[in-house]
Amino acid sequence: MRITRRKTAALVVSAVLAGSLAACSPGGGGSTGSGTVTVYAAASLKKTFTELAAKFEAAHPGTKVTLNFAGSSDLVTQITQGAPADVFASADSKNMTKLSDASLVDGDPVDFATNVLEIAVPPANPASISSFADLAKPGVKVVVCAPQVPCGAATEKVEKASGITLKPVSEESSVADVLGKVTSGEADAGLVYVTDVKTAGDKVKGITFPESGQAANTYPIATVENSKNKELAKAFIELVTGSEGRKVLGDAGFGAP
Amino acid sequence: MNPSLNASPADGGHGYSGIPRWLYLPAAVGALFVLLPLAAVLAKVNWAQFIPLVTSAASLDALGLSLRTSAASTLLCLVFGVPLAMVLARRPFRGQRLLRAFVLLPLVLPPVVGGIALLYTFGRQGLLGKSLELAGIQIAFSNTAVVLAQAFVALPFLVVSLEGALRTAGNKYEAVAATLGAAPTTVLRRVTLPLVMPGLASGAVLSFARSLGEFGATLTFAGSLQGVTRTLPLEIYLQRESDADAAVALSLLLVAVAVAVVGLSYRKPGRQVGA
Amino acid sequence: MTFRMTARVHGRLDAEFTVAPGETVAVLGPNGAGKSTLLAAAAGLVKPHGGSIRLGDKVLFAHDGGRQHWVPPHLRGVALLAQEALLFPHLSVLDNVAFAPRSAGEPRARSRETARRWLAEVDALDLAGRRPGQLSGGQAQRVAVARALAADPELLLLDEPMAALDIHAAPQLRRVLKRVLARRSALIVTHDVLDALMLADRIVVLEKGRIVEEGPVREVLGRPRSAFAAGLAGLNLLTGTVTPDGLLVSGPGAAGGQAVSGTPDGEALAGEPGVAAFPPSAVSVFLELPHGSPRNCLPVAITELEPHAGRIRVHAGELAADITPAASAELGLEPGTQVFFVVKSAEVQLYGA
Numbered sequence A: 001m002r003i004t005r006r007k008t009a010a011l012v013v014s015a016v017l018a019g020s021l022a023a024c025s026p027g028g029g030g031s032t033g034s035g036t037v038t039v040y041a042a043a044s045l046k047k048t049f050t051e052l053a054a055k056f057e058a059a060h061p062g063t064k065v066t067l068n069f070a071g072s073s074d075l076v077t078q079i080t081q082g083a084p085a086d087v088f089a090s091a092d093s094k095n096m097t098k099l100s101d102a103s104l105v106d107g108d109p110v111d112f113a114t115n116v117l118e119i120a121v122p123p124a125n126p127a128s129i130s131s132f133a134d135l136a137k138p139g140v141k142v143v144v145c146a147p148q149v150p151c152g153a154a155t156e157k158v159e160k161a162s163g164i165t166l167k168p169v170s171e172e173s174s175v176a177d178v179l180g181k182v183t184s185g186e187a188d189a190g191l192v193y194v195t196d197v198k199t200a201g202d203k204v205k206g207i208t209f210p211e212s213g214q215a216a217n218t219y220p221i222a223t224v225e226n227s228k229n230k231e232l233a234k235a236f237i238e239l240v241t242g243s244e245g246r247k248v249l250g251d252a253g254f255g256a257p
Numbered sequence B: 001m002n003p004s005l006n007a008s009p010a011d012g013g014h015g016y017s018g019i020p021r022w023l024y025l026p027a028a029v030g031a032l033f034v035l036l037p038l039a040a041v042l043a044k045v046n047w048a049q050f051i052p053l054v055t056s057a058a059s060l061d062a063l064g065l066s067l068r069t070s071a072a073s074t075l076l077c078l079v080f081g082v083p084l085a086m087v088l089a090r091r092p093f094r095g096q097r098l099l100r101a102f103v104l105l106p107l108v109l110p111p112v113v114g115g116i117a118l119l120y121t122f123g124r125q126g127l128l129g130k131s132l133e134l135a136g137i138q139i140a141f142s143n144t145a146v147v148l149a150q151a152f153v154a155l156p157f158l159v160v161s162l163e164g165a166l167r168t169a170g171n172k173y174e175a176v177a178a179t180l181g182a183a184p185t186t187v188l189r190r191v192t193l194p195l196v197m198p199g200l201a202s203g204a205v206l207s208f209a210r211s212l213g214e215f216g217a218t219l220t221f222a223g224s225l226q227g228v229t230r231t232l233p234l235e236i237y238l239q240r241e242s243d244a245d246a247a248v249a250l251s252l253l254l255v256a257v258a259v260a261v262v263g264l265s266y267r268k269p270g271r272q273v274g275a
Numbered sequence C: 001m002t003f004r005m006t007a008r009v010h011g012r013l014d015a016e017f018t019v020a021p022g023e024t025v026a027v028l029g030p031n032g033a034g035k036s037t038l039l040a041a042a043a044g045l046v047k048p049h050g051g052s053i054r055l056g057d058k059v060l061f062a063h064d065g066g067r068q069h070w071v072p073p074h075l076r077g078v079a080l081l082a083q084e085a086l087l088f089p090h091l092s093v094l095d096n097v098a099f100a101p102r103s104a105g106e107p108r109a110r111s112r113e114t115a116r117r118w119l120a121e122v123d124a125l126d127l128a129g130r131r132p133g134q135l136s137g138g139q140a141q142r143v144a145v146a147r148a149l150a151a152d153p154e155l156l157l158l159d160e161p162m163a164a165l166d167i168h169a170a171p172q173l174r175r176v177l178k179r180v181l182a183r184r185s186a187l188i189v190t191h192d193v194l195d196a197l198m199l200a201d202r203i204v205v206l207e208k209g210r211i212v213e214e215g216p217v218r219e220v221l222g223r224p225r226s227a228f229a230a231g232l233a234g235l236n237l238l239t240g241t242v243t244p245d246g247l248l249v250s251g252p253g254a255a256g257g258q259a260v261s262g263t264p265d266g267e268a269l270a271g272e273p274g275v276a277a278f279p280p281s282a283v284s285v286f287l288e289l290p291h292g293s294p295r296n297c298l299p300v301a302i303t304e305l306e307p308h309a310g311r312i313r314v315h316a317g318e319l320a321a322d323i324t325p326a327a328s329a330e331l332g333l334e335p336g337t338q339v340f341f342v343v344k345s346a347e348v349q350l351y352g353a
Helices: A002-024 A043-059 A072-080 A093-101 A150-162 A175-183 A194-203 A210-215 A230-241 A243-251 B021-044 B047-054 B057-090 B096-108 B111-122 B129-134 B143-169 B172-179 B184-195 B197-213 B216-221 B232-242 B244-267 C035-043 C093-097 C099-103 C108-121 C137-150 C169-181 C193-199 C217-222 C227-233 C325-331
Strands: A036-042 A064-070 A087-089 A105-115 A117-121 A142-145 A170-172 A189-193 A205-207 A217-224 C003-009 C013-019 C024-028 C050-055 C058-064 C067-070 C078-081 C155-159 C186-190 C202-207 C210-216 C236-243 C246-249 C273-278 C283-286 C295-301 C304-308 C311-316 C319-323 C338-344 C349-352
Touching: A036 A043, A036 A072, A036 A230, A043 A064, A043 A175, A043 A194, A043 A230, A043 A243, A064 A072, A072 A087, A072 A093, A072 B232, A087 A230, A093 A105, A093 A150, A093 A217, A105 A230, A105 A243, A117 A150, A117 A175, A117 A194, A117 A210, A142 A150, A142 A175, A150 A189, A150 A210, A150 A217, A170 A175, A175 A189, A175 A194, A175 B216, A189 A194, A194 A205, A217 A230, A230 A243, B021 B244, B047 B057, B047 B244, B057 B096, B057 B143, B057 B184, B057 B197, B057 B232, B057 B244, B096 B143, B111 B129, B111 B143, B111 B216, B143 B184, B143 B197, B143 B216, B172 B184, B172 C078, B184 B197, B184 C099, B197 B244, B216 B232, B232 B244, C003 C035, C013 C035, C013 C202, C013 C210, C024 C035, C024 C193, C024 C227, C035 C078, C035 C155, C035 C186, C078 C137, C093 C099, C093 C108, C093 C137, C099 C108, C099 C137, C108 C137, C137 C169, C169 C193, C186 C193, C193 C217, C193 C227, C202 C217, C202 C227, C210 C217, C210 C227, C217 C227, C227 C236, C236 C319, C246 C273, C283 C319, C311 C325, C311 C338
Parallel strands: A036 A064, A036 A087, A142 A170, A142 A189, C024 C186, C024 C202, C078 C155, C155 C186
Antiparallel strands: A087 A217, A105 A217, A117 A189, A117 A205, C003 C013, C003 C050, C050 C058, C058 C067, C202 C210, C236 C246, C236 C273, C273 C349, C283 C338, C295 C338, C304 C311, C311 C319
């Protein structure tokens, strides 16, 4: 009698735990049954992919696109931990390679966009920045991404190629943090992607510079190996890489691959 | 052996606890809920690489910076938190409840919000920052910014602990001290502070621990640069992008430091107030 | 130095009195009478709403019209000894006693010397090295006395210093206090008539914040005019109006509206307010009205019976009679029984209120 009661209690507890853990996990464990395609995309793709998802749903009645945006490396971590993604769109090839190495990519990834760095300054441009070299002038407070994240890696590449070494006051972990420092006026300039400057609207002014071409970032997209709806996933990738996708991405500032 | 220690319930001879037996189950689940994730971190540690990972220049810079800034912010909390707690505990005034609510706000505020608030106060374009800038003082992207962010979130811990201790101690001793001819400052130094020392110490330790863990406000307000503003939590956040092993190793390091700090404050039970 | 105090604290205190140089005044009164408020006002821990407090020619408090003068506690030269010893738990006994001289700016060594002297004075020198937590209640209170005296106060305030002590510790502290309070200006709040008898020169009786009676100890206890003082003195007290042959008792009490005859003293003038006092031991209890002899017979209802020093104390409202247990059993007394309290006129003292 006693033992039975304890067993029951243990079962109840594990059920409760399992239930609450499931409720806490991202993605919610929703079904990827027919008609739904779950897309994990780099945070910089938020605006364009939201638009493309709407177009996809309109073109394929009865389908639903579930979007999950985060840093590319976070997304790779989530997918390798078993998150139910059908499509993965990365902001760089490095993270796509990580997923391939884990044998979680179905077929070959396709490059669908490129992105280059741009200087973001407060609208008034208090430090009168007009070139990449200006960023290295003494007294200029410049904020960049840390080398560990894609935009920081690109920054390093540009520095190497141009021979100009920056002395940033901060190396942020994300583009959003760099932009935050610029829009609040704490920094005189920040290095982010063209698309980020576009998204920020008139809160910052973008200054293009030729050296940025040295570090064009390529965005690959692929079907995830464990996808339960590879047909729909492929259809979505076709939309992104097709002319319609090209137009939406181009409007947002992305270059062609 | 101290006989009073022998009589403590921890040493056998339990008194009636009044705890229903079923209560142990949710209690155990609650304890597991905290312990299991820590165990998971421990299980993930790449032990072969642990020492090189935590002794890399970036890691040591981050740890050193965290310890230094946390010490500074704890000092700041003491300098301003002790008077604040005294005023809140001992002197009723209009708007006191409101002030207390606001002082405690950083406890529940998302740290990012704290960071934004600090930005608009001490930032270049901020309320005070503008004047400071003119005076040649720049806070953004400096050690000072880190300390301010930490103090902002840690101050309530000190104020809450100390105010509680002050209220428990009451002001009978202070009244006696005053009638013995001690001026208010003497009373504060020789009676009040020694009496609430356990509460003050645990408040300071909690502030230090909270400072050590500060992340959101620092990220938003101070930035992230190795050796200057990139504290241990920021380093962990960054390493996670590229080197998960390093992030895990540093997490363990931070957990170890936090456990040591918090453990230190609870090792000695507070001295009994009252004769 | 003479201490003069006139203090009003709304709802709690409205009193005026004096402590002459070297005099110890006992403040007595029921719970909530305002005794502690009076001490707190004298010590500067409570700010009165009106009045003035002076110690010698120093004005400690004055409030007339809009201007207010107030000296904070630490500058008053008034030390307070409370019911609890309140020794600072983080200091040794010696440093507790040295606290006041240290606060006054004496160097450590000298203040410890002073402390040793006062510890010796209260027979506690052997406790110097201890922590307050290691002392018994009586020891702690003696140390507290030494600590208060080490402040060299011009006025010492004692707030029921014996109340928290057990019956063995109280007599020793009382002896110590008797010694140290001699020739010292002090104000002692107490419940205990013994404290007043042993320690005080004068008594002030406080009821509901007002002084209802004051005078030399012997006079107040010998001829109480207030119910509280009569209680302390162990006497029954009836108040009313003096008549040519006694007292017409006033009020709604057990004997209200009745005439009592007694032995008047010279001061009792007919028509003036007066009191009649008699000890419970002089009261006999009868179930029926006795005949003959010029005695006072008060019809009362018993409210309570309790043992009292080998006899039974029979309470009837504010009156009491002491009879033998045997008599009580024979009469079959119990609460609610209607009886007559009978007392000989010769046993009743009559005097002006």
